[in-house]
Amino acid sequence: MLNLVLFGPPGAGKGTQSAKLIEKFGLIHLSTGDLLRAEIAAGTELGLEAKKLMDQGILVPDSVVIGMIENKLNENKGASGFIFDGFPRTVAQAEALDALLAGHQLSIKHMISLEVNQEELTQRLLERGKTSGRPDDQNEDLIRKRVQEYGEKTAPVAGYYAAQGKFQGINGIGGIEEIFGQIVQIIEG
Numbered sequence: 001m002l003n004l005v006l007f008g009p010p011g012a013g014k015g016t017q018s019a020k021l022i023e024k025f026g027l028i029h030l031s032t033g034d035l036l037r038a039e040i041a042a043g044t045e046l047g048l049e050a051k052k053l054m055d056q057g058i059l060v061p062d063s064v065v066i067g068m069i070e071n072k073l074n075e076n077k078g079a080s081g082f083i084f085d086g087f088p089r090t091v092a093q094a095e096a097l098d099a100l101l102a103g104h105q106l107s108i109k110h111m112i113s114l115e116v117n118q119e120e121l122t123q124r125l126l127e128r129g130k131t132s133g134r135p136d137d138q139n140e141d142l143i144r145k146r147v148q149e150y151g152e153k154t155a156p157v158a159g160y161y162a163a164q165g166k167f168q169g170i171n172g173i174g175g176i177e178e179i180f181g182q183i184v185q186i187i188e189g
């Protein structure tokens, strides 16, 4: 069973690489960003609350995203593995994920971190913002706020997995195929 965490700052390429990994390895893709945007599109109460925070570049509360992941794990009991994309984003989320997986006799095999500098992230997200319709991609101040949230709340998650010997950092700047090749190499050992 292959369970991966794909990690990195906003715009590092987590979503891009996840799409390629699910195709190659037949894994279930669990992106908390996508799940939250689906709640917003459906106009649920959770979505309305999340939107207020996401539009300011702020993380939504841990309890909300942990609950969403718990539901998805329960819905996909026979899966051959999961890619966690954009989750965990805090150490509390990482601890909750380990506890949830243990309840299903599962664990994380690799945590793969895509490393990209702020200048490149800003360029990528502003470019995506031209067509994505995502309000959080359309303004440089908001992107800076998201990167700041990442530095303060999410970056410590790397240490959590490093302490378990599961952290693998790779350069997230370069061609999409080249980066994919490096991830596949880690997975196939």
Ligand code: B4P
Residues within 6 Å of the ligand: 008, 009, 010, 011, 012, 013, 014, 015, 016, 017, 032, 033, 034, 036, 053, 054, 057, 058, 059, 060, 061, 062, 065, 085, 086, 087, 088, 089, 093, 124, 125, 127, 128, 136, 146, 172, 173, 174, 175, 176, 179
């Ligand atoms: P997410 O949806 O997770 O958004 P992201 O970090 O912007 O995306 P990602 O890194 O996947 O970028 P992508 O591959 O698409 O989160 C959005 C918001 O939701 C957060 O700010 C937060 O408020 C909330 N949220 C989500 N999860 C949460 C959690 N667990 N806890 C609390 N709050 C949570 O790549 C970006 C762009 O770069 C694309 O246009 C792509 O084409 C391009 N690109 C990718 N790889 C490239 C490469 N190698 N070279 C050049 N361009 C590349």
